[in-house]
Amino acid sequence: MATNDYMIFAGSSNLPLANKIAKNIGRQLGSVELKRFSDGEIWVKYGENIRGLEVFIIQSTNPPAENWLELLIMIDAAKRASASKITAVLPYFGYARQDRKDQPRVAISAKLMANLITVAGADRVIAMDLHAAQIQGYFDIPFDHLYGSSVFKGTFDHLKKNLVVVSADVGGIKIARAYAKLLDCGLVVIDKRRPKQNTAEIMHIIGDVENKDVLIVDDLIDTAGTFVGAIEALKNKGAINIYGAVTHPVLSGEAIERIERSELKMLFITDTINFDHKEKSIKINIISAADLFSEAIRRTFNNESISSLFNIDKG
Numbered sequence: 001m002a003t004n005d006y007m008i009f010a011g012s013s014n015l016p017l018a019n020k021i022a023k024n025i026g027r028q029l030g031s032v033e034l035k036r037f038s039d040g041e042i043w044v045k046y047g048e049n050i051r052g053l054e055v056f057i058i059q060s061t062n063p064p065a066e067n068w069l070e071l072l073i074m075i076d077a078a079k080r081a082s083a084s085k086i087t088a089v090l091p092y093f094g095y096a097r098q099d100r101k102d103q104p105r106v107a108i109s110a111k112l113m114a115n116l117i118t119v120a121g122a123d124r125v126i127a128m129d130l131h132a133a134q135i136q137g138y139f140d141i142p143f144d145h146l147y148g149s150s151v152f153k154g155t156f157d158h159l160k161k162n163l164v165v166v167s168a169d170v171g172g173i174k175i176a177r178a179y180a181k182l183l184d185c186g187l188v189v190i191d192k193r194r195p196k197q198n199t200a201e202i203m204h205i206i207g208d209v210e211n212k213d214v215l216i217v218d219d220l221i222d223t224a225g226t227f228v229g230a231i232e233a234l235k236n237k238g239a240i241n242i243y244g245a246v247t248h249p250v251l252s253g254e255a256i257e258r259i260e261r262s263e264l265k266m267l268f269i270t271d272t273i274n275f276d277h278k279e280k281s282i283k284i285n286i287i288s289a290a291d292l293f294s295e296a297i298r299r300t301f302n303n304e305s306i307s308s309l310f311n312i313d314k315g
Helices: 015-025 064-078 109-120 131-138 157-162 172-182 225-236 254-260 289-303
Strands: 005-009 032-035 042-046 056-059 085-092 123-127 142-148 162-169 185-197 199-206 215-220 244-247 266-270 285-288
Touching: 015 056, 015 172, 015 289, 042 064, 042 162, 056 289, 064 085, 064 109, 064 157, 085 289, 109 131, 123 289, 131 142, 142 289, 157 162, 157 172, 157 215, 162 172, 172 215, 185 225, 215 225, 225 244, 225 254
Parallel strands: 005 056, 056 085, 085 123, 123 142, 162 185, 162 215, 215 244, 244 266, 266 285
Antiparallel strands: 032 042, 185 199
16 A cells, blocks of 8 residues: 655654654654553553554664563554554664574574564564674564664774774674775774673784774673773783774663773764763763664655665675
């Protein structure tokens, strides 16, 4: 069924970003009522008629898990309200680190979340910098993958002459290669071993960082233990100024305190996760991803190419 209009709605997880996205497109967020019963159950009601319209639902799915439930219930409510097409816009896709069965008797939670979104009634998903790119294949509906490097483009141009890009681990080589290509500089990889969750031991650095400015890139930063460990290892190898570019600022536990105590020059993050309630740091600089998501939504509705939004080395 063809539509000639669309509406944008948002869950409660990241309203500042959702409002920026809508404003960039020249629209206001649609009215949706989100309530909690006294026992904590979530209740959703759309405040306007969406029958026959294309609906975009913006919701980051970082903890608490209620953010996931909000998204799923909003999708279901839109489907039952006869929206013609439903696109889930997930600036941050939670549970992406549980993307494989790396030990016996564990869940592949990323696959479960993909199934839930599909069963709830979404027709399409837009997300940015998945922790593991293969998660796109967990979906049986179209999936558009945006790249954080597009948001940071131009931020580090003044450092090009003496810069190397560092991948925080072997799994992040593709994203680091994209930055290295964008900045026309060298690529270094940190080889690490993770004995348990949220704990990493730096093994060794593959590449030369002596007397170089360094840009550590990653898709997310959680407790910052690995990140700070990488900073120490790079400093010990002779790195001069160390910067970070990380798309998703999970920043749980003592992450901000660790960053403050480290020798990091500056950490650049996006607003895919709402940072307003977190402790502020002079070492953290937020760059909004709103422009990229706005354009992705506009192009999705108009059936235009999204890949042309950025030029990235996918090999």
